[in-house]
Amino acid sequence: MEISRRNFIKASGGLAAFGMIGTGSLNRWIRPAAAEGAEEEKIAYTFHPPNCGGRCSMKCTVRKGKLVKIEPNEWPDGHHKKVCLRGLSEVERVYSPDRLKTPLKRVGERGEGKFVAISWDEALTTIADKLTEIKGKYGGKSILWSNSSGVQYPMSTLAALIGAQEHGALDFGIDMSQAGGQSIVMGPFNITNTNEITDWVNSNLVLLVGNNLLETSLTDAAFFFDAKEKGTKMVCIDPVFSTTAAKCDQWIPLRPGTDSALYLGMIHLVLNNQWYDQEYVRSYTSAPFLIREDNQRILRDEGNNYLVWDKNSDSPRPVDAPGILPELEGEFTVNGVKVKTVLTAFTEHIRQYTPAWAAKVTEIPEEVITDLTREYALGGPASIQWGLGGPDKWYHSDTTGRLATILAGLTGNIGRVGGGVGQGTQHVTCWSWVTAMGSWDLPPEFAPAPAEVPFSDIPTASTSIKAFFFQGNMLHQMIPDYNTSLKWADSLEFIAVVDNQHCDSVNYADIVLPACSSFESEYDIAYLINERNHILLQQKVIEPLFESKSDFQIEKELAQKLGLDQYLPETPEDYVRALLNSPDPALQGITVEALKANQCIMRLNVPDQPYVAYLDRVFGTESTKLEFYNELFLEDHCAFPVWEEPNEASPANPLYQKYPLMLGSPHARFRAHSTFSNARWLLQINNEPLVRINPIDAQARGIQNKEFVEVFNDRGSFQCRCQIVNDMRPGMVQLSEGWWSRYFQKGDLQEVTNPNKNPRGKKLLYGPIVAFLDTLVEVKKVEG
Template sequence: MTISRRTFIKASGGTIAGLGILGTLNYKDWILPALAEEEGEKVAYTFHPPNCGGRCSFKCTVREGKLVKIEPNEWPDSVQNKICLRGLSEGERVYSPDRLKTPMKRVGERGEGKFVPISWDEALGTIADKLLELTSKYGGESIIWAGSTGVHYPMLLLPQLLGSQIITMYDIGLDTTAAGGQSMIMGFAWSTTNEITDSVNSNMAIFWGNNVLETSMTDSAFFFDAKESGTKMVCIDPVYSTTAAKCNQWISLRPGTDSALLFGMIHLILTNNWYDKQYVRKNTSSPFLIRADNKTLLREEGTNKFLVWDKNSNSLQPYDTPGIYPELEGEYTANGIKVKTVLSAYIEHVKDYTPEWASKITEIPEKVIFELTKEYALGGPANIQWGMGGTDKWYHSDTMGRLATIMAGLTGNIGRVGGGVGQGTQHGTCWSMDVEFGGWELPPEFKAADLEGKFFEYVNKPNAVKAGVFQGNPIHQYFPDYNKAKEWFKGFEFIVAVDSHQCDTVNFADIVLPAGTCFESEYDIGYLITERNHVLLQEKVIEPLFESKSDFQIEKELAELMGFAQYMPESPEEFVRAQLNSPDPSLQGITVESLRANKCVMRLNVPNEPYRAFMDHQFYTESGKLEFYSEDFIEEGYALPIWEEPNEASPSNPLYEKYPLALGTPHTRFRAHSTYSNARWLLQINAEPLVRINPKDAQARGLSDKDFVEVFNDRGSFQCRCQLANDMRPGMVQISEGWWSRYFKKGDLQELLNPNINPRGNKLIFGPHIALLDTLVEVKRVEE
């Protein structure tokens, strides 16, 4: 059956209700019963796991065992009562004809996607035998477990019992966030900024490579709350994005030159004395002294404390000595060693990074750079919110994170109401980040194997991996230079895929297991998370459809077959109770019973105001200060950040003559990475991959709107239609990431992406990352 967009919107009231059920494929029988109230219907609650960051809580209506309506649940904080088009599409997707209905085994070539149905006994028995065989033969590290977006319950216990390698979502890399956070925290670099709800207290909010209105739709209300309160909203992006269109100011720059803009801004702040001297002296490492001989920071012998030059005594003093007044600028001689303050080093370092220089690099008018900087520095409080698919996905993205953090520190915008700097999408910063759940304890002899680097690096380096167990679509989503990655996976001895739909990863599997969605379970209680300052619980909404099983049940049955039953929880509820058995005060009084009594969502015991990072200005660094100088990178000549052209997508690259277009791969509201690629209701609105190209570039190549084109470079190609777009700069093309291979006429987007890895990333919290956006391509017309 096909339902038009008009019919869907009319049936749903244009908002949140009215999803269909499996039955006779007739509009009258399918849609209308969902809008009528009947006696005996059941209401259950679950939350959405597609990794868009929303983690919306759903109120689900079930009639005669079928899911007939999805609505936003009622949160204790009513501002969180939200749902987006991805959630609305789940009614169709749960009952999609694309669902994997039975276990299968491969009969074609690996990657070909040809299978025959088998029983659960055969499937699980084959997997258990093979994993035990591989563990015995090569060791547990020979098996790698990985998941992607859309996974209901990540399997984490069985891999530990086997001593396997476990890959998390952070394996893709977050270098902007990691580098920025490393100045403030030696550990998990996420909660380093203020909650998005605090933007109402800002005079300026800069959305830097952050299309929050497209990719974090459940936070849209907070964007508009801030704008209506008078916050000046600024978007810095090469493309006139959804967010840029709603901001007060859009600043378009050459792709990959964000750091050049920041250097120009920092130059203005330092040369015009627009920085907050009191804040900088008290809360940053600016007064610390850099040795001229070995570039390390000067320390006191015996205590190893950092030394500063005290103006009061005109002498060296440990930085934490009471009553001192550290000099911010100056050069001195200490025990025969020449030293200078960190701030003096910065002033000298940025002298050539002038606004005029930055204007030439970024292609932003110098006047715009000047006015933006002055307003940011002197008109605070101000915050900078970068995204996860913009500045983070360039080869040198760590530089942007460090510079933005330094600029926020210079202007006193860290640890301030209305301030902040950091990852600003997916409601990623909130009180939830500090919650410590209890865990399911395994005997100490069981633990996961150490990783051998990043998963995407394994293609090009020796490693122990012989087999993989994959939930979701990690093969397709985690790897650039996809043609090379596919050849690597074809050499695996064994691959298991667990998913509800036949995504690209499934095509590489030897055994395929059909998983239930977040609405389906064999148990009354499901998974538990903390999100948006609340705890959310999943209840069973409907029984598993077809022959599918929940991810929990699959892991449990495999563990039983492999002799590990005694170490596993009997049910998800037992696991959830272990999670809630925590001394964390924010979880006190929150139980399975209280959650179910409160529609499966309860607010944490946390303050009512927005989360604000480092209000006490006590940073989790060696010095306790916001650190502007990084000794970790002295060897790389990067203790002070430096400007570097993009690794590939740069006019200075000789490859630019052959491939003169930078490839953008933005996130979209229609998918969470590759999840929802086959959502039929969404495909009626966003029907096919389209490569967007500026009309000037299209004219130069003889292209018209909707022509079939090939986008290519030396690594690979894909074919789809093109779309002429006036809302982005010439010199780049753009296609939303996450499309499954089947939707291209030929090839796949992932084939083209830059696999080069910045070795500096090995010293960052999350490790190196994929430079997805640092990619050059060319476009040509092909016959339809």
């Protein structure tokens, strides 16, 4: 049954403020509802865990035991006092008809969605018995334990206790830095961004590359406009004239998947015009290191020290020897071996990638590339900020992240106020102000089994896995080529899922456990996070609805069935206190009691200015320098980054003749991946999946606006309505990711996505990249 807003209010006695949606009719409807039934009212504070990265702190009004209103909480730093339409819509979604109300047991075929309700005791006993049986037969590594990235409380402790293979949120090739491209240059500790988004006000130029911040990171929008008001030039580089592009000072549309070519052309200009920061490059990068001509490896001495050519002594010396002046360019002979500096070799390597070449590949005018490079390199502090679900979801994305980081290093924009490079969404930096949180430790004999293969490879690899226990919409959202994933799932002996809503992955489980929403708990204190330089505490807002239990309680009760509960915290508050039990000065004075007294939010004891990483210019590589050349990739023929056409979505691919449209699947402000796919208030605004298509491509296929179309390739297909738009290039179509299958007329977006993995991805920090966007399709009208 559909629940209208009016009927929901009658049932719940109230409603959340919904101001960010911005319609007058909603405001007129909200005001009288919010004023009703003020008796028996209480206020509680929580934070929002779904995978948008915003982590808003919320002030929640409860009347007669029902959540009726959500407002932004007061932050010590008022810049963060925000909440978006997704958070506000939780007032409806908490009470959604899609809520899983009771434990379920499958009675039909996997995928049919046929279940019967069972008791918690039967559900937990069944899971415990099956896991014990499978572990006894095949060992702990036969159990796959995982959670989607939006899960608030992963059951990682229990995974370690039973020795399962565990795959967390970072195992899915989340973005270029996490997948390894950035870390190849900077070292493995940098996984997000070097400069906090609040530092954009100190930049002269910010390049937003495939980054639709104003659509997907709404609560950070103010920092974008703060920078603009301070005079920062904002440039959007994106095939689509996105919401963010519309507010930038310049929009540069490029052919999808050619970001690396743009960076190569820019680096060519920087090196050939000597627009790089010579002193920075000499001191903090591998540019003066020496490459051997005989084996292409970096020259070292007998003590394994990197050698440079010292200008003062006209001889090779260890890079850290006192009083030396390394040559940046030149060719030399050391003990009969010819060598040249990394910078000299890089300049030679980059000659082929001229601005004219880059213009041809990217379809950006050459003068635009030249002007952009000059402004970036010579115009003062500048920042490169890529998005999630954009340039990071291509087969060769490691090269893209690597090149962007090298460009930032050449111009001295890493470890610089107003500079920066990395993921420019979700208010993340590589460290934020470093805070050593406490932990809940297990005896050393307990540990997860080593992962046999990256998570996205599991459906097609030979593994030991016989059972799958997961939290969230894992099967549907995290693996491309959906049909192959479902065949793998059907081959397993046992699947159990924990979720709050009846999403697609639930239909393939043998046992389903209903989880609380993030507003419900059996305990007064539910959880804690360190976000945006603040500690946020989560209180219980309302009692668990229906027969649901919190993730913490589910882990605890399942551990009891397995005889392992003695190793877990007794309550979430015990776990929270363990996290706060740290000698780190940043946490001094931050206790559970102090948090309660401060509306469940306190700023860390850290400086007020925006965080900037690597101000000491010491990096996490073996050499402690930014490494432009990497011997690890010699056998892959890319010790220096090289241009490679996209794996699938390229005109050079023979498959392009059959499937000539690149499929983009951007994030949308209405969902955080598949979370909120069923939020009925949001569905009244964004009520169905729409394939966006350029008028030229639509006309060529005889397609009219809002007609049903089929999008297909050799892997699968889906059907939904189309929307003809002028804001993106011909040759591509788009459908925002995260829609549940039930919203399509037929099929699913995930049926067509590219499962191919770059073999060199095994050398990257978090394994191969999942190339969701490197996908070709064709579109045709659905007759009748």
